Amino acid sequence: MGEKLVEIRDLHIGYRTFEGYTRVLNGVNCYVDKGEKVSIVGETGCGKTTTVKAILKILVRQARIYGGEIFFDGKDVLKMGKAEINLMRGAGISMIFQDPMLALNPVFTVGSQINAVIRYSGEPGAEKKEVQKELAVKALRETSLPDPERILQSYPFQLSGGMRQRICIAMAMATPRKLVIADEPTTNLDVTIQDQVLKILKSRVEEKQSSLILITHSLGVARETADRIYVMYAGTMVETARTGDIFKRQLHPYSQALMSCIPKLSGGGVAEGIPGRIPGYLNPPPGCRFAPRCPRAMEKCRREQPPLVTVDDGHAAACFLYGAGD
């Protein structure tokens, strides 16, 4: 087992809404080792973005952290002061967002935006314009973008979606980071470009020996990219295993459902065989949140929440069918 870079323990988060406070994250437990590439897979609304935004402390004002701990490189993120947070965001973690048009500011050139990221990275000499330019050109080259000099002077709207997303990757990787978080980085791209962008992301992360958290709806994308997968359902990590292992055998009934409907995942439903949808977060069911749609639910599942327990070497599930019962 490696050394942990990120560790989240029993994290509970909800949001203030017109109807009241919601309970979205329901005891999230997960970790990422140094140099490890992890993917979080789950259908829309299950809390993937909430989880990674909590690591960076960039949750919206309406968000409430009810409990839990988040460690980044041994430090408790929820107890960090402003200076430590800035250091973590500037030099420790970078995030690639789902929509590159939102991530890039339309009124500034690509060059000035990459330079700003480099300036706050804490890299030696990063305050100098020449160093910023040199690192920016190098980063664009490394993401296979042609004519970096011209791109630096362009505005985001002058570039294609695929180019903009590669610029976001270049920006995230222009200076060394311990962790790169990519939140559905290819969802808005053509299928042919998706593959290219993922390959670039993966190879850049490997070269820089960074850790990666890749959020995706697609098990296929996770399989191509990650060493280990977390399956998330309604605010909980319900299963984790090395990528090869989870494709061979899924323990949790929800993971089994996911596997049986790979192409349907982004549509909101899970599997044809399992009716229903993610429960509402204002009054979620007690016990296992999958119980209302689980074909194997038992009495106990409706009362108690199953903990995430290791079933096999590195393979864990949060389900009373495996060892956690009785």
Ligand SMILES: Nc1ncnc2c1ncn2[C@@H]1O[C@H](COP(=O)(O)OP(=O)(O)OP(=O)(O)O)[C@@H](O)[C@H]1O
């Ligand atoms: N600002 C907010 N106010 C109220 N509820 C929110 C807010 N942001 C997110 N939520 C709710 O929290 C739940 C989880 O949202 P989150 O964005 O973390 O899910 P996700 O797994 O990233 O989904 P997607 O795959 O669609 O991006 C959803 O029900 C969502 O409606």
Ligand code: SF4
């Ligand atoms: S704990 Fe019970 S309801 Fe939840 S997934 Fe396992 S069997 Fe189904």
Ligand SMILES: [Mg+2]
């Ligand atoms: Mg999301």
